[in-house]
Amino acid sequence: MEKNYELKVNTEQGRLDKFIASKISSLSRTRIKELIQDERIMVNHKKEKVSYKIQTGDQISVTVPQLAPLVVTAENIALDxxxxxxxxxxxxxxxxxxxxxxxxxxxxxxxxxxxxxxxxxxxxxxxxxxxxxxxxxxxxxxxxxxxxxxxxxxxxxxxxxxxxxxxxxxxxxxxxxxxxxxxxxxxxxxxxxxxxxxxxxxxxxxxxxxxxxxxxxxxxxxxxxxxxxxxxxxxxxxxxxxxxxxxxxxxxxxxxxxxxxxxxxxxxxxxxxxxxxxxxxxxxxxxxxxxxxxxxxxxxxx
Structure with a gap:
């Protein structure tokens, strides 16, 4: 299931990725960059760069898709x-x-x-x-x-x-x-x-x-x-x-x-x-x- 976040810039300043990382602690800046590239992060309904300087009043929507769970299987690998x-x-x-x-x-x-x-x-x-x-x-x-x-x-x-x-x-x-x-x-x-x-x-x-x-x-x-x-x-x-x-x-x-x-x-x-x-x-x-x-x-x- 996807997670959706709606963020509003009040008095904060700085880069888009840093702002989102400060608001959603579960997201690393690497992950945020991936989401921006995939157009899952939009600013005022538009795609912006990672380095976009946020402005008072900006509306930022973040959609985080659920990652497929890791399936761990046994493998015949020699062990010491x-x-x-x-x-x-x-x-x-x-x-x-x-x-x-x-x-x-x-x-x-x-x-x-x-x-x-x-x-x-x-x-x-x-x-x-x-x-x-x-x-x-x-x-x-x-x-x-x-x-x-x-x-x-x-x-x-x-x-x-x-x-x-x-x-x-x-x-x-x-x-x-x-x-x-x-x-x-x-x-x-x-x-x-x-x-x-x-x-x-x-x-x-x-x-x-x-x-x-x-x-x-x-x-x-x-x-x-x-x-x-x-x-x-x-x-x-x-x-x-x-x-x-x-x-x-x-x-x-x-x-x-x-x-x-x-x-x-x-x-x-x-x-x-x-x-x-x-x-x-x-x-x-x-x-x-x-x-x-x-x-x-x-x-x-x-």
Missing amino acids: IIYEDEDVIVVNKPQGMVVHPAAGHPNHTLVNALLYHTKDLASSPEGFRPGIVHRIDKDTSGLLMVAKNQKARISLEKQLASKSNKRLYLAIVHGNFNEQSGLIDAPIGRDRLNRKKMAVVDNGKPAITHFAVLEQFKGYSLVSCQLETGRTHQIRVHLAYIGHPVAGDPLYGPKNTLQGNGQFLHAQVLGFMQPSTDKWLEFKVAPPTIFTERLAELKEKM
Whole structure:
């Protein structure tokens, strides 16, 4: 069913898309742009540009069509399962795999593979990410914990919220450091100029990353990062913020970088309390071949 909105400009000023976003919080500016292009947003019964400057008295109609629900199906995709019991699965996600279905990636995701592997996955409110309690980016490799039942989901989500679990990443970054370790405490929110990016912003959500320098090479460094919070793109944004973007990062890094399949970022260590036994479980996996190959090349150039 479509949703219809009728908005009237009173004393507000500025761009059309910003005005609508301030009135309808469920719509991103990217979605608003799509609706304008599809003539589902009209100003005084006329189509206007995204950048149209609203005027007092303007009547704006917004029609939001219902998106087709995602149908999540099981797919026979190989999984690298590190550990599994009656409550949890720990999987080593390969670089290039999306964690759960979304509008741009309806299939071939980790969730599709998990559904083929087992019928025991904790349900999710959205329906399209059963078992998933945290994510890593498509081109980030490494460890994820998956809940097989609601008890496990609640336990793992509480551990994430209380920061009692352990998540340690390896990253190859641009530049060299004077210090051996540090803490980045900078709030993260949506980039005001590019909705596909996150950024350090004053009104963002609290975000804390601890880092340690493991090795330094000519123009690059190998660092470990431990998350205290779990914001979208947190490590990538924080390292770019301090002038050391992750090598290969197409969104936050320079174009002149290490050649690979995306950012050189790997979720190496994952630790948490087993939901039923309260036993501490900790796992560690080596980074993918392309990561170790680039490291070897950097060492050769020293």
